[in-house]
Amino acid sequence: MEIIKLSKDKTSFVVLGLLAVITFVIPLCNVFFSADSVFHFSAYSVSVLGKYLTFALLGLSLDLVWGYCGILALGHGAFFALGGYAMGMYLMRQIGTRGVYGNANLPDFMVFLNWKELPWYWLGFDHFGFAMLMVIVVPGTLAFVFGYLAFRSRVTGVYLSIITQALTYALMLAFFRNEMGFGGNNGLTDFKEILGFNLQSENVRSMLLMLSGITLMGTFFVCRWLVNTKLGRVVTAIRDQESRVRFLGYRVEMFKLWVFVFAAMIAGIAGALYVPQVGIINPSEFSPLNSLEIVVWVAIGGRNTLYGAIIGAVLVNFSKTVLTGLMPELWLFTLGAAFVVVTVFLPDGLVGLLRHRLEEQQA
Secondary structure, eight states, rough: OOOHHHHHHHHHHHHHHHHHHIIHHHHHHHHHHHTTTTOOOHHHHHHEEEEEEEHHHHHHHHHHHHHHTOOOOOOTTTHHHHHHHHHHHHHTTTTTTGGSSSOOOOOHHHHHHTSOOOOGGGGGTHHHHHHHHHHHHHHHHHHHHHHHHHHHHOHHHHHHHHHHHHHHHHOOOOOOOGGSSOOOGGGGEEEOTTTEETTTTTTHHHHHHHHHHHHHHHOOOOOHHHSHHHHHHHHHHHHHHHHHHTTTOOHHHHHHHHHHHHHHHHHHHHHHHHHHTTTTTTTTGGGGHHHHHHHHHHHHHOOOSSSSHHHHHHHHHHHHHHHHHOOOGGGHHHHHHHHHHHHHTTTTTTHHHHHHHHHHHHH
16 A cells, blocks of 8 residues: 555656646746757647647546546536637637727627627626626526436436436537527637736736646646545545445435535636636537547546546547548547556556556565
8 A cells, every 4th residue: 555655646647747847947948048948849739739738627526526436427518618708708808809800798699690799697707806706606506406317316427427428418509509699600709908908918827827837737636635534535435335424324425415516626727727728619529539538538547546636537539649640530439448558458548557567666
C-alpha cells in the first residue's frame, strides 16, 4: 500500500509539473520570442494546447463521478456543452453592431430569422459576471434535477448510463432547432472579443491557455482534497458496496447527487474555457459520441486517480490531432482498438501499468 501511495504521489507531481510548464512557460515563449526563434510557439499551438487542457478538466470531472462514485455517465458531455453555450451567449452579446446585419441587440442569426426582440433567456448575458454564474448554475441545475429523480428512484448501472445518454441526445435534437434561439445547427460563432480584448490576439490566446491550466490545477487539488475527506470516503464506499453503506444509515442518494452536481459544474467551466479558444459552439457538442469519447479518455488514462483522466484526455486528443491529419478515416478504428486493448489488458489504464512497473521494481 505504501508503494502504491508513493507511486501515486510521484505521478501526480510529474503531471502537475508538466501542466505548470504548459501553463506558464509556453505562453511566455509565444509572447516574448519572435516567430523565427526556435523557442517560439505559434498562436495555433497555444490554442490547441489550451483546448487539450479544457478536455483534461472535462475528463477530471468524469473521473470524479465515475472513478470515485461508480456512476458511468454516458451523457456527461451535455454539461460541457451547456457551459459552452453560456459562454457563447455572452460572446455573441459582445459583438454588437459589428455583426453582419449591424444590429446592436440581436445576434445575426436572429436577424436572419426575422426575430423582433431578444428572448427572455438571453437577458443578462451582456454582463460577464452573470454569464459566468450561468456557466455553473445551468449545468448544476440540470444535474440536480436529473440526478435527484434518477437516484431517488434508485436507477443504477447500465440503466442510469442509458438515460444519461438519452438526456444528451434529447438536448442535441432540441438545440438543432432554430426555434430554440441558439443558432440552430450553425450554433454560435464569429466571436469578436472577451472583456474588451480581441479574441484573435496572441496575447489573449496565451492568457486563455494560462487560465485553463490554472483552473485545471486548482480543480485537481480541490478534487483530491474532496476524495480524501470523510465525505469522499463515503462516496468511494458507495461505489464499492452501495447496499452496505445504505444499511449503515447513510442517505446514498444525497451523496451521489452532490458528486454528480459538482462534476457537472466542473464540466460547465471546462466548456466555458473551451469556446473562446475554438471560436464556436454548436449542437454537435451534445453528441452522444462526444460523451463516449470522454469515457475513453478516462479509461485509457486510468480512472480513480484524477491525474489519470488528465493524462488520458491530453494523450488521446493529441493522437486525434495527429492521426486525423494523416489518416482521418482510421481515427475511430484506432480509438476503438485502443479502448478494447485497455479494457482487456489494462483495466487500470496507463497509470495502472506504470504503478505495476514501480511495484515490480520495488519487489
